Amino acid sequence: MKRLYLIIFLISYIYSQNYTYVKPSRDGIGKIYMGREISGIMGHRGAGWLERSSRGYEERPDLVIKALKLGKSDIVADFGAGSGYFTKRLAPLCSLVYAVDIQKEMININKGQMNEAGIKNVLFILGDEKETNLSKESIDYLIMVDVYHELEFPYEIMKDIYSSMKNNGKVVLVEYRKEDPKLMIKPLHKMSVKQVQKEMINSGFEFHKSYDGLPRQHMLFFNKKNN
Numbered sequence: 601m602k603r604l605y606l607i608i609f610l611i612s613y614i615y616s617q618n619y620t621y622v623k624p625s626r627d628g629i630g631k632i633y634m635g636r637e638i639s640g641i642m643g644h645r646g647a648g649w650l651e652r653s654s655r656g657y658e659e660r661p662d663l664v665i666k667a668l669k670l671g672k673s674d675i676v677a678d679f680g681a682g683s684g685y686f687t688k689r690l691a692p693l694c695s696l697v698y699a700v701d702i703q704k705e706m707i708n709i710n711k712g713q714m715n716e717a718g719i720k721n722v723l724f725i726l727g728d729e730k731e732t733n734l735s736k737e738s739i740d741y742l743i744m745v746d747v748y749h750e751l752e753f754p755y756e757i758m759k760d761i762y763s764s765m766k767n768n769g770k771v772v773l774v775e776y777r778k779e780d781p782k783l784m785i786k787p788l789h790k791m792s793v794k795q796v797q798k799e800m801i802n803s804g805f806e807f808h809k810s811y812d813g814l815p816r817q818h819m820l821f822f823n824k825k826n827n
Contacts, residue, residue: 627788633754634799639788641750660814661689664745664774667811667819670694674740677764679732680747684710690743691719698739700725700732730756734764745774746817749791758803762824771805771822774814783816796820 624630628637655661664686670676674694678687681699687710691697699714699722701707707724714722725733729752742761751757761771777783778790796818797807805822812819 625788627786629752631752634795634802636749636791636795636799637788638752638754639749639786641752655685659816661686661745663811663813664743664819665689665693667813668741668743668772670741675738677732677734677739677742679727679742679744679761680750681710682706684713686743686745687722688713688717688719691721694741695721697722698725698734699723700727700734702727702729729753730760732757732760732764734761736763737766739764739769740766741770741772743772743774746776746789748773748775748796749789754799755803758800758805762804765824767824769824770808771800773800773820773822774817775820776817780816785816791818793818793820801825 620632631638670693675696677698679700687699775791776785778792806825808821808823
């Protein structure tokens with residue numbers, strides 16, 4: 601019986617990391633994960649678009665922050681923090697924010713934003729494609745805003761994030777709605793609820809709830825799966 605369980609575990613483990621490759625589409629990298637082509641990433645030269653003045657009414661980041669219901673003692677990871685658009689909105693509401701990005705240029709931009717705003721409770725972390733470099737079991741909330749679809753190694757990153765979350769921690773993904781054909785966002789930069797849930801479950805998480813009050817995006821909350 602133990603041997604059977606080992607075989608099942610190994611098959612599941614191999615499947616979980618099974619990436620396939622195709623000719624890249626216009627906005628993709630040609631890497632397929634669970635039926636989805638991974639999109640290319642936004643480089644640091646796109647920081648201006650992240651900070652555009654219209655974002656406030658187009659996407660209602662104020663509602664994202666409100667839906668998190670952060671407490672003053674919470675430790676938050678802003679994963680794929682980019683220019684710091686959400687970092688500066690999260691920091692006043694919690695104890696500490698880890699601003700994680702894989703681009704040094706984005707981290708430098710974020711640091712500049714925090715210095716200008718006089719925000720002191722942010723630590724900056726340079727991650728890579730497979731590791732967050734966050735401490736184990738240290739995070740109450742980890743939020744990714746329009747980031748998950750760009751992860752080059754989504755399975756590996758989410759397993760690493762799983763280990764960094766406290767037992768009652770929440771992972772929150774905000775992604776443009778693929779279900780909305782009228783939403784003028786590049787197709788690979790949109791995700792359906794079904795696809796997000798499928799991939800997150802594959803990484804060990806379970807769906808907790810959704811917040812449906814945003815004009816253009818899903819906001820999905822996940823827990824560590826109870827074993």
